[in-house]
Amino acid sequence: MSTVEVFKVQIRPQTGGGASRSLRRSGMIPAILYGGEKENISLMVDPRDVEKGLHQSGFYSRIFELDVGDKKEQALVREVQFHPVTDRPVHMDFLRVRKDSKIHVAVPVHFLNENQCPGLKQGGILNIVLHDLDVTCAAGSIPAELTVDLTGLEIGAIIHTDVLQLPKGVVISHPDRDNTLATIVAPKISQGDEEVAEIEETATTEEPAVAEASKES
Template structure:
């Protein structure tokens, strides 16, 4: 059995909005495990446990064992609903999976060897188009990350999905084009803009006192000789 992280949960015997609200009032997060041709399992989770896991990269592509009353269920997080004001989790759905369950997940992208990219060494900027790539795969074959090697990349070079070696059976869900993941762009030219800003700052701008003096002269009219 694979060594999946364990999420502790308590069983709940009532469904419905009223029961869910009662759980939230008590400080819990209601949830459900479904799929795999088995009955749904209703549960309650500690929000601190959920928060701790969600802060880590790739939460929705990570498999867990959810322990409900001593029975472990192998799952993938499917959906988390959040409160519209507090942004606290208010419900979590888990999909029960096996190695052969077909799933669609977002895989995080990690860039390596930035120091070996000449384009970055001369001041170029890594412009990331996609921090994750959605793929279709069997649950037993989900990659932890997609690694992009920047070695040798110059300004103007780009990385597209077609140049990435994915594990066998893992396919991007966008199949009709060779989409871009990142590129190395030229450094932004901001010197001229800064000089223009400095020139604007140096322009003579009348002070409040000068404006008031000018208005007073207009009201008094020309001085008598």
């Protein structure tokens, strides 16, 4: 299950568009904590902490502890907004949760034992369709990850969500959708490879004819 980690936040002294722009110029970005039938709290965070978290698996499915004034709040990262040009984070949303809160969350899917997969050993390619899977569960029971064992799978295999061993209390949020996780496909043959194969095949079929002509002469 996901562990609770501390995320550094500070209460934002001012709100509004002008204050947010000024905050970004100072090197921080605005954030908000909402939900849980409590008042929204305007926060500010260090964008370097956000970027660090974004490079870690399960950033959006991890419960964080926030020190908000003299209180501690537990929350999930619900959204990070990015600058359209620089692609840097410019705003962040936190959702309050309790351990027994039922929530929808995207959990990362990891694929194991590639070295024991005959299809990949034969040159096949693992085509991942879903890197994350939407599940519903209590906030205190969010899996850190979901794993798929590739052992024994051949080229042409289609991996569906029914192979997953879901923890107790965790269900797929949209079971009616096509929840294909991945497929193992044959390697693509480039046009150059096809041309080489055709030349080799032509040369092979012409050799007997050349040999026969030599005998007749």
